[in-house]
Amino acid sequence: MASLALAVADQALADLPPTHPCGTCPVRDIAVCGALDDASLRCFKEGGPTVAYDAGETVAFEGDAATSVYTLTAGLLRLSRFLPDGRRQIAGFLFPGDFLGLTLEKEHAFTVQAVVPSTLCRFPRPRFDSFAAGQPALERRLYALAAQELAAAREQLVLLGRKTATERIASFLLMLARRGRAEGTAADDIRIPVSRADMGDYLGLRIETVSRELSNLKAARVIQFTGRQTLRLCDRDRIEQLAEG
Known part of the structure; x- marks a missing residue:
């Protein structure tokens, strides 16, 4: 019944008129608000302004009061924390359609x-809690x-605790491929919207290691770079084998 209700809601969203406040939203079918019907979605959106951030701007600092929740409609967000010795650990990335603020804590982690x-x-x-x-x-x-977030956190523990550098890079590329498909990108085309430094801080690797592993995958014809931040999976079976170890 739940899946049927979501399917009906998604169909309603697909038919939203352009005059609807969410009528031109590119992620309305995959965001959490995709569960709402037309009238509920309109009411929901009336209390939620659209905010914009330039590259490098901070949405929230660690320890800030978690007074708002967000749906990312375009762009990419990075979740990070600095260790006492100054090292940075990236906990994850948020892509269009992702939800920020799903926590019982009063502060941003x-x-x-x-x-x-x-x-x-x-x-x-x-207001969000009351509406929901x-x-x-x-x-x-x-x-x-x-x-899903709990499953992703467990996968990240395995990634950092047990996988080799090659396995980590392969897993990361497959994650990007899955996100790309959700956004309508061709199955084997991958956009890498983050820097080598970000990849390293997310995967627990040095920048030099990230670059070397990508070069090795290219030399083995597992991947092919198609642009400065894009590549193609030439051998999906091989990349999946590498990710699984």
Whole structure:
């Protein structure tokens, strides 16, 4: 029944008129608000202004009061934390359609920065919580999102704790491929929107190691660079084998 309700909501969203406040939103079908029908979505959006951040700007600092929640509609966000010795650990990246603020804590656990120019729908947390309490479909979507975040956190533990440098790079590329497909990119075409430094801080690798591993995959004809920040998976079976170890 839940999947049927979401399918009906998604169809309703697909038919939104351009005059609807979410009528031109590029991620309305994959964002958490995709669970809402036309009328509920309109009410929801009325309390959530669109905010924009330039590349490098900070959405929230670690330790800031978590007074708002966000849906990323365009761009890319980086979640990071600095260790006492000054090293940076990137906990993850948020892509268009992702939700920021799903936590029981009163403070942000990570610093959130825009990697590229980004736009978000921002909602005051008390209003969002009150609204969600009256929307069973939205609550189910949030529950599913929480489960996905938990699974991603566990995968990150395995990535950093057990996988080799090659396995980490392969896993990261497959993750980007999955996100690209969700956004309509061809199955084997990958856009790498982050720097080598960001990749290293996310994967627990030095920049030199990231560059070397990518060069090795290119030399082995597993990948082919098609641009400064794009590549193609030439041997998907091989990259999947490498990711699995």
